[in-house]
Amino acid sequence: MHSTPNTFGGRLFAPGLDGVGMPATGQWRQGRLVVWVQDGAAEREWLAPEHPTLSAGGFNAAQLSVGWPVDGGQLQFFVDAGAARTAFAAGMPASLAQPHGVAQRAARGVERRFKFWWAALAAVALLPVLAVALLVLRGGDVVNWAVQQIPHAQEAKLGDLVLAQTRAQMRVIDSGPAVDAVKHIGERLTPGTLHRYRWLVVDNQEMNAFAAPGGVVVVYSGLLKSTDTPEEAAGVIAHEVAHAELRHGLQGLVKSLGLRAGAAVLLGDWSGAVLSEATTSLLEMQFSREAETQADAEGLRRLVAAKINPEGMARFMDKLAAKSQGATPPALLSTHPASAERATQLRALAGQHPGPWEPLALDWATVKASLP
Template sequence: MHSTSSTFGGRLFAPGLDGVGVPATGQWRQGRLVVCVQDGGVEREWLAPEQPTLSAGGFNAAQLSVAWPAEGGQVQFFVDAGAARAAFAAAMPATLAQPHGAAQRAARGVERRFKLWWAVLAAVALLPVLALALLVLRGGDVVDWAVRQIPHAQEAKLGDLVLAQTRARMRVIDSGPAVDAVKYMGERLTPGTLHRYRWLVVDQPEMNAFAAPGGVVVVYSGLLKGTDTPEEAAGVIAHEVAHAELRHGLQGMVKSMGLRAGAAVLLGDWSGAVLSEATTSLLEMKFSREAETEADAEGLRRMVAAKINPEGMARFMDKLAAQSKDATPPALLSTHPASSERAATLRALAAQHPGPWDTLPLDWAAVKASLP
């Protein structure tokens, strides 16, 4: 193997960079991957270890994900498909042949799905007038239909991307009482789920939490500190779980970007521009009043089923409703609008379920004290 090789393009996610990634070039030097970006006119380099994690990347599995841990998060380089992928493989060390081969097999499987679904879409494209009429007259039904066609496994890949961006943009707390508590409550709230949930606690002072498609739930340390009881925190987690289970994030993305977003997730055919637009829309998504009402009701139902006192959800909503009048309301209100009416509705629903309730086996003072 030569000491250096030709360069190949891709997209880099790393701490300190834009959350949706930046264009980058890679090159093999003495058997080590070096990734370069232009940052404000200055070239910056990231040196991968000798054995980075190599796997199929991107929604069509044609990209290659090369990842390794770094200070403040994780570095993940997505090698472009085609010539860039070929240049990567031509000079890579022999030790990476096995994971690279697995990625190639995954790409061939997705390619077979492409042929089938592009044939379906080509047939649909012959009926543009009907499609336009459906979008105008029954847009919601079309979106719901498109979302139902997307397998949970494909939706999980979208969540993986949001997860990678979260790790690149924020400091994730990987262990400790807070992480254990969030996972414990989350698993109680999701029996029999079709998602593979990833429960994250991030070191962020804002009172915030969000759910991404495919079962990624991110809870800010500031939110945990702002609760008085574990039941209040469970109420927030239940609400976010409801968004994930009802696939609100996926529905919102398809509505905001059009059916091309649904087709992209379904087929795994995502260009860099669509990828960036989709993940940005997910991180900044504001749900409709209807979606929020559905998530409230479904979250409360899950708390009752888990024998967690749903009054905790109502108490937390009371807090948000009160703080919404402040000059600097909680960050959660930017995507989850609160109101005294919502709090009252939740309290009325909670009152219909007298219990008995389990006492959550969590030392909440210790949980909060463990946070930075």
């Protein structure tokens, strides 16, 4: 084991580690950060570059997030608040003073929101009967109100955590025709968005795709292979974009984990139990029939606005409806239930828009051939 003077604790997220992170220890050595974890009987160690990325994180932004790229993805070390943060700053080289100062200012901004949010929660706590009545009678309105209080910048950080977990658990295809195609389609569907979209293709033969809060859209290679045209893929991407734009992931998170999940996102509590429950919940999110109907309609609207033939969306839904009758339905159906009725509704909506359309300038045979 390493010696302990001038060390500081935290939680580490890295490719190959548990998706919810592992307790870790950091130490400055000759101006470079070294982080290690005890993984069973073995000890694993990482050496940071001279200029890692620093940002505020954790409860009330009192934690410090230190990140840098490693083989297989991104490493993120959350330095604990209090004495650990003090020890980190004491040994930190002067070259990191500026980004560390930016993180401190961000922490002060989150602290102000923290005080406001908890004052609001305290007020609600004084009226438990009213709160219960509101949740029972107007539960949807309460959830929507809570989601509206969360800035898009905080929502993006939640998406970053899902992105880090995806990179740790799956092999991400970082470049090539398929990645370029998904990004090209996605950008046509999201003009003027408030999100900073991240478009991912993962090497997984399941017929699946999902969207995380803050503009993370993940498309499985198996889904792309199952499409016959880029317009069919665009239909799936448009549906996932609609979930992101309508903030269905955040709504589902608050509904499943309660208002404390909304408070955690608003305040930047990206560690501990909330992190574990939130990321797991988002990766396994099952949307309601109402949310799916909304995403279908909004996705189709975006296809029409982008002059992409929405018939592709209806055709892909036909495929899902047909495959749902099989012994092993596609993985996409575990979170996006399909039905022949839904496919019929989409085709009727698509039929209301005669075009003209602008074909997607993509060599789809090349895109599919490029996939593992």
